[in-house]
Every structure is written in structure tokens, then in C-alpha cells.
Amino acid sequence: MSSMDRLITIHQPRRLEIGVGAAAKVGEAVRAVRPLVIASGPTAQYVDRLGLSGEVLVIDDVPPEPDLPALEAVLERARAFGPDLMVGLGGGSVLDIAKLVAVLWDGDQTLRDVVGPNKVAGRRVPLIQVATTAGTGSEAGIRALVTDPETKSKLAVESPHMIADLAVLDPELTYSVPPAVTAATGVDAMAHCVEAFTNIKSHDLIDGYARMGINLVGKYLKRAVEDGRDSEARAGMMLASYYGGICLGPVNTAAGHALSYPLGTRLSLPHGLANAIIFPHVLAFNQPVAPEKTQEVARALGLGQAGSVETLKEAAVGFCRDLGIEMRLSQHGAAEGDLGLFAEEAHAIRRLMDNNPRDMSVADVHGIYRDAF
Structure with missing residues (x-):
């Protein structure tokens, strides 16, 4: 099945930090005035470890398996805030929402406009992905999924515009995972x-x-x-x-x-x-x-x-x-x-x-x- 001569394209985060204490690298990497941190309830406790400066807004109510209304709720708050940095802090669901918000909050496209490969128009703010679980690998990739509440199916978006500028793998952030x-x-x-x-x-x-x-x-x-x-x-x-x-x-x-x-x-x-x-x-x-x-x-x-x-x-x-x-x-x-x-x-x-x-x-x-x- 495997073939070396088949054309493939690999996208990886522009920078990767891994190891105990790596979360502190976020504040060192980007100096932002209005960082937006997207988290879930359990992961919001780690915001202080990121070393962010400026007026930080934390949205910490992303559900485990987010659907379209959950995404829209985050987008509404992001638009009202006007971030100059997007940070995902959590497991795969949180990181997927961070990707989508990063490319949708300041444009005219809706989620349904970008379902599928290579339909995202672009992204203007840096994106940092800080993983707090070891499962989805969402911090490494260019895909994001949300659930359509009407059909109960997954809507998949794929775009190189959703690749992280910085991915952080700090094992200390996973200590509390049961x-x-x-x-x-x-x-x-x-x-x-x-x-x-x-x-x-x-x-x-x-x-x-x-x-x-x-x-x-x-x-x-x-x-x-x-x-x-x-x-x-x-x-x-x-x-x-x-x-x-x-x-x-x-x-x-x-x-x-x-x-x-x-x-x-x-x-x-x-x-x-x-x-x-x-x-x-x-x-x-x-x-x-x-x-x-x-x-x-x-x-x-x-x-x-x-x-x-x-x-x-x-x-x-x-x-x-x-x-x-x-x-x-x-x-x-x-x-x-x-x-x-x-x-x-x-x-x-x-x-x-x-x-x-x-x-x-x-x-x-x-x-x-x-x-x-």
C-alpha cells in the first residue's frame, strides 16, 4: 500500500515547544495586547502559566463535543473582544474551536462556507495551541471538526490557515487528567x-x-x-x-x-x-x-x-x-x-x-x- 513516489503535503506548526515548563514559552513567543484564550472549565486553571500580558479574555465553557451553536457562541464573544492573538488551551475539542475561531471571527465566512478542504479565506492573528491531553493531536494539524446538531454528523474543515504558529506540549498540564x-x-x-x-x-x-x-x-x-x-x-x-x-x-x-x-x-x-x-x-x-x-x-x-x-x-x-x-x-x-x-x-x-x-x-x-x- 505504501508508496514513496506518491505526492503528499505535510503541514506542521511553525514552532514546537515540548517538555516540563514549556507552557511559559507562550508569553515569550508573542507579545499581544488583547490575547483570547479558548479553554474548557478544567483547563482554565492553566492560563496563568502561559505568561500572557495585556488584556486577556478567557472563554472557558467549550463543551467536550462542540456543536455549531457552541462555536457560534464563542465566535460572538471573539468578535466583541477583537483579539490580536488566539490561544487554544485544552484537549482536541478546545483546540479545534480555537482553529475555527481564528479563521472565522473577523471575516464574512460561516462554518458551512468552509466545510471541506481548502475553503478558508485566511487568518490575520497568530494561533498558539497548548495541549492539555494526549490524544487527538489537534495541535499538530490543519483539521477541525464540530457536530451538526440537526444531522448528528461531524462537519470537517481542513485548511493550512489553521496550522499553529506555536504548539506547546507541557506534560505538567496533563498531570491532573484522570x-x-x-x-x-x-x-x-x-x-x-x-x-x-x-x-x-x-x-x-x-x-x-x-x-x-x-x-x-x-x-x-x-x-x-x-x-x-x-x-x-x-x-x-x-x-x-x-x-x-x-x-x-x-x-x-x-x-x-x-x-x-x-x-x-x-x-x-x-x-x-x-x-x-x-x-x-x-x-x-x-x-x-x-x-x-x-x-x-x-x-x-x-x-x-x-x-x-x-x-x-x-x-x-x-x-x-x-x-x-x-x-x-x-x-x-x-x-x-x-x-x-x-x-x-x-x-x-x-x-x-x-x-x-x-x-x-x-x-x-x-x-x-x-x-x-
Whole structure:
């Protein structure tokens, strides 16, 4: 599948700061008069660590899975404030909203105008992304997603205008992330790498980032779950997440993320948890067409020989369960009668499903949901 001569484009933040205390680099990097910090309730506590000067406005009520009304509410306040610097301080949802606000607050375009690739007109203020979780890798990339409340589907925007001028990975900002969230977001970071690695659009260069990310998850995720103040493990997971974010740009995810989206929009499951539940099933489903790469993944995660599809699935489910993740959809509010609807919605997300190395029918998707139920 992988081919070195296929044309790809990689966008990365213009500057990356990683390590204990890196958050303080924000104030050193840009001197702003009116910085706008977009956060969530739990992440607003870190604003003082950024060393910002001037009149700072903090918007700290971005919900975990933001929809269009949530974005519009932030845009309204941003327009009233008139920032000269945009800072995202949080997990993937917050960082995605920061990207969108940075390119929409002072122009005539609406979110619906820019859905899809390369439709954003531009951006006039610097954008700094400070991650407080290790999962989405949103700080590394040029995509942002919000939920359409009418269709319960994800609206995806992709533009190089949304790349960060500075990305910050400070492991101290993840110390307070609970073990369950650490586990789920860590598996999400791994899923980004694995889905890009086994993707029909895979590329040798991206494979390198994916391998590094997968190996970091295998080495550090359990440690980060067991000891939230293990700065080496936290930094390792933030880097794994960042590598996953790079993988998303030119390659993107595949069936695993397509199947996770209805769980987020219909059941309100956090993105990381939804991906963690689905990950083992899609990894095993794709094994017959990507045996060598699947074996690499299994080895990095300590799953032993991949063996049969069923053996691999059981081992991968065990890996996630041992991290403390509840892997049964029935325990997360799913009703068995709704699985068919979820399957139809997931199968229709062709921008991701068409990347999968093995064709997946609606019946196949339904079967995975039943298996995870």
C-alpha cells in the first residue's frame, strides 16, 4: 500500500515547544495586547502559566463535543473582544474551536462556507495551541471538526490557515487528567497512528511518524495511567499524540474513526473513549489485508503474535480493558436496537471509510457494533 513516489503535503506548526515548563514559552513567543484564550472549565486553571500580558479574555465553557451553536457562541464573544492573538488551551475539542475561531471571527465566512478542504479565506492573528491531553493531536494539524446538531454528523474543515504558529506540549498540564481519560485518549492517539499506518493512502514518510507514535504508546501509556505525575511517560504520550496528528494531515484515519463518530454524536461518548472501544475490532478486521503492519502494531503493544483475527481482537480488547477502559457499548448507554442506525451512519462517512484497506459493508459495521455491545 505504501508508496514513496506518491505526492503528499505535510503541514506542521511553525514552532514546537515540548517538555516540563514549556507552557511559559507562550508569553515569550508573542507579545499581544488583547490575547483570547479558548479553554474548557478544567483547563482554565492553566492560563496563568502561559505568561500572557495585556488584556486577556478567557472563554472557558467549550463543551467536550462542540456543536455549531457552541462555536457560534464563542465566535460572538471573539468578535466583541477583537483579539490580536488566539490561544487554544485544552484537549482536541478546545483546540479545534480555537482553529475555527481564528479563521472565522473577523471575516464574512460561516462554518458551512468552509466545510471541506481548502475553503478558508485566511487568518490575520497568530494561533498558539497548548495541549492539555494526549490524544487527538489537534495541535499538530490543519483539521477541525464540530457536530451538526440537526444531522448528528461531524462537519470537517481542513485548511493550512489553521496550522499553529506555536504548539506547546507541557506534560505538567496533563498531570491532573484522570486515569480513565488518560487511557482512552492514549488509545485514540494510537488509533490515529495505526489507521494512517494501515491506510490505503499510507506513505513511507508518514509510516515513520506512525511507527514512532505506536511505539511510544506501547512504552508509556500504561505508565501514564498508573502514575499521572510520571513526567517522562506524560511527555512520551504527548509526543505520540503529536505524531498521530501529523499522520492525519496527508493520510487521515479510516474505518475506526468512522465507526466511532456515531458513538460520539448519538451517545455523547468522549471522542477518545469511542475510538478506544472500536479500535481492537477494526484492527482485527483489517488484519487479513495488512498482516505485516498489523503484526508490527501487535508487537509494539505487547500483544504477542497477531495469530487469528479472533485471537488478535481478544488480545487488543484485553490491552484496552487492562488500562481500565469499559469496552462494552451496553455499559455506555447503547441500545441494541440502535446499532443498525449507527452502522448506516458510519458506513456513509465515505471520506474515512474509503481509506480503509479492507472494504467494509453496512453488515460488517453492524457486526462490529454487535461484537462491541
